Amino acid sequence: MTSRxxxxxxxxxxxxxxxxxxxxxxxxxxxxNVKYCSKKCSKTKQP
Structure with a gap:
């Protein structure tokens, strides 16, 4: 990816x-494959 x-x-x-x-x-x-904005959100993901 180039500079943007x-x-x-x-x-x-x-x-x-x-x-x-x-x-x-x-x-x-x-x-x-990135779905969550932070580690906190990935830990509290909804099923």
Whole structure:
């Protein structure tokens, strides 16, 4: 991924807190599988 401005980064909505979150460098290789915005949300995920 090339350098982008923050406003042009891809984003998703967290199914737990329902807030939007944007792409992060640490998710670069696994962005397709990222579902939750934080570790807290992934621990409290709904069945």
């Amino acid at each position: 401005k923050k406003q042009h980064l891809p984003s998703k909505i967290c199914p737990v807190c329902e807030r939007p979150f944007t792409w992060r460098k640490k998710w670069e290789r696994d962005w397709e």
